[in-house]
Amino acid sequence: MPASALIRENIAALRAHAPFSEMSGADVEYVASRARLQYFAAGEVVLEPGTELSPGCFVVRQGAVEGIMPDRAGGAVAPPLALGPGDFFPIAALMGSRPPSTRYVASSDLFCWLLAREHFDALLARSPEFSDYCNRRMSALMELSMQVVQARYAAQNAQWRLMSQPLRTLLGRSPIGCAPETPLAEALAVMEREGVGAMLILSPPEARPLGIFTRQDVIGRIVLPGLPLSTPISSVMSHPVSTLPTSATVADAMILMADQTIRHVPIVEGDAVVGMVTERDLFALQRRNLRQLGDSITQAREPGQLVSVAGEIREWSRSLVAQGVAADHLTRLISKMNDLLTQRLVELLAQTASIRMTDRVR
Numbered sequence: 001m002p003a004s005a006l007i008r009e010n011i012a013a014l015r016a017h018a019p020f021s022e023m024s025g026a027d028v029e030y031v032a033s034r035a036r037l038q039y040f041a042a043g044e045v046v047l048e049p050g051t052e053l054s055p056g057c058f059v060v061r062q063g064a065v066e067g068i069m070p071d072r073a074g075g076a077v078a079p080p081l082a083l084g085p086g087d088f089f090p091i092a093a094l095m096g097s098r099p100p101s102t103r104y105v106a107s108s109d110l111f112c113w114l115l116a117r118e119h120f121d122a123l124l125a126r127s128p129e130f131s132d133y134c135n136r137r138m139s140a141l142m143e144l145s146m147q148v149v150q151a152r153y154a155a156q157n158a159q160w161r162l163m164s165q166p167l168r169t170l171l172g173r174s175p176i177g178c179a180p181e182t183p184l185a186e187a188l189a190v191m192e193r194e195g196v197g198a199m200l201i202l203s204p205p206e207a208r209p210l211g212i213f214t215r216q217d218v219i220g221r222i223v224l225p226g227l228p229l230s231t232p233i234s235s236v237m238s239h240p241v242s243t244l245p246t247s248a249t250v251a252d253a254m255i256l257m258a259d260q261t262i263r264h265v266p267i268v269e270g271d272a273v274v275g276m277v278t279e280r281d282l283f284a285l286q287r288r289n290l291r292q293l294g295d296s297i298t299q300a301r302e303p304g305q306l307v308s309v310a311g312e313i314r315e316w317s318r319s320l321v322a323q324g325v326a327a328d329h330l331t332r333l334i335s336k337m338n339d340l341l342t343q344r345l346v347e348l349l350a351q352t353a354s355i356r357m358t359d360r361v362r
Contacts, residue, residue: 007032010113013061017086019133027127035059035113040106047090047104054100056116059088063110067102082107092138094120164329167253167267168246171275175266177202178233180210184222185229187213198264200273201237207272211237214264243268244277251329253277258336261294297340306345313337 010032014020020028038058040046046065047054058065060083067081067089081102083089093100094117115123124131177200178187187199201211213233221227221236243266244252253265263279293316296309317334 010035014059019129020086022129022133023127024129027123027130030119030123030126031059031113031115034119035115037061038112038114040065040110040112042106042108042110044106044110045103046106046110046112047100047102049099049101049103051099053097053117054090054093056114057088057091057094057120058104059113059115060085061111061113064107065089065110065112066105066107068105069102091134095124095134095138165250166246167244167248167250167275167277170250170277170281171246171267173275175200175273175276177207177209177273179204180234180237181232183230184227184233184236187233188218188229191215197278198276199233200241200266200276201233201239202273209241209243209266209268209273210234211239212241212264212266213237216263241266243273245269246274249329250282251333254282255329255332255336257282258294258333293337294340297337297344300344300348303345303348306341306348310341313341 007029011025011028014028014032020031040063046058049070062085065083065087067083083104089104090100090102093102124134176190176194176196176198178190180201180203182201191197191199197216198212198214200209201213202208203210211234213236217236217238222229222231227236242256242260242262244256246267246269248267256265257263257279265277266273267275267277293309293313296312297306300306300309313334317330320330320333
């Protein structure tokens with residue numbers, strides 16, 4: 001135990017800052033008698049994020065420290081968090097019993113008390129003032145972190161459409177369509193000239209959608225069967241067509257695309273088509289879109305690949321949260337992805353079990 005004079009000096013220094021100024025004398029003495037003073041030179045790393053728990057709670061006595069949350073590329077997710085005398089860290093990691101996610105670096109000559117993790121836990125249990133302060137501090141840090149993340153995504157995705165935005169606000173050019181009897185050669189030429197990935201087959205004159213033909217259909221429905229280009233497009237179209245009204249939202253379109261694994265959704269007003277929303281419209285600014293995630297799941301050949309996709313889904317869902325996606329829409333989207341993951345995992349495990357059984361028989 002430190003000498004009595006040193007304990008009294010520690011108590012006096014701690015009392016100058018909250019929450020120690022509000023705590024009982026016995027609780028402050030508990031900290032003062034167990035904390036150990038440590039020194040860090042300017043630029044020295046105090047605490048590194050990783051897989052190990054923090055050795056304890058660092059309380060700044062003199063100097064300053066910066067908290068930097070690194071991203072995967074080695075940069076910073078947010079501006080550094082400046083901490084000075086009386087501040088302590090890493091609160092969230094200690095209270096959550098998890099490794100720290102922030103790098104703490106001394107920005108000047110730094111003197112810190114280190115209160116061991118078991119003593120920090122004991123202090124939380126014995127001091128209501130300390131526990132309340134830590135909870136309020138953690139809530140404030142989480143709110144600040146969310147604001148930074150939201151601002152970051154807002155800056156990166158300035159053109160992102162709000163999930164609750166009606167599809168009518170996305171409509172631009174008139175839909176590209178043709179009559180059912182249109183020859184394939186003519187329909188393909190129009191698609192190439194207009195630069196579109198899908199052709200709607202419409203019933204004249206009310207423009208009611210009868211079917212749809214996409215670029216992805218060309219090889220399987222025309223090239224491989226060897227169909228002549230004089231064939232009417234109605235013979236190779238997909239039908240019936242999944243449509244949405246102009247009052248439906250961006251989230252509705254995302255869910256429909258995920259549910260039916262399609263890339264194009266005609267938008268109707270009454271029975272008439274008034275436009276087309278594509279996967280590119282909805283996910284142009286997303287690093288990984290919903291269809292790509294779905295493809296990664298269905299094309300996985302081992303469980304390890306599904307683990308990687310699960311991480312991408314978590315990152316994708318964080319970006320949606322940061323963009324203000326409504327909880328019900330987000331839940332439905334993530335549920336859809338989880339269902340696909342579970343289904344594919346069961347298939348892979350069944351295949352593995354079958355292979356092992358075959359090997360035993362042999």
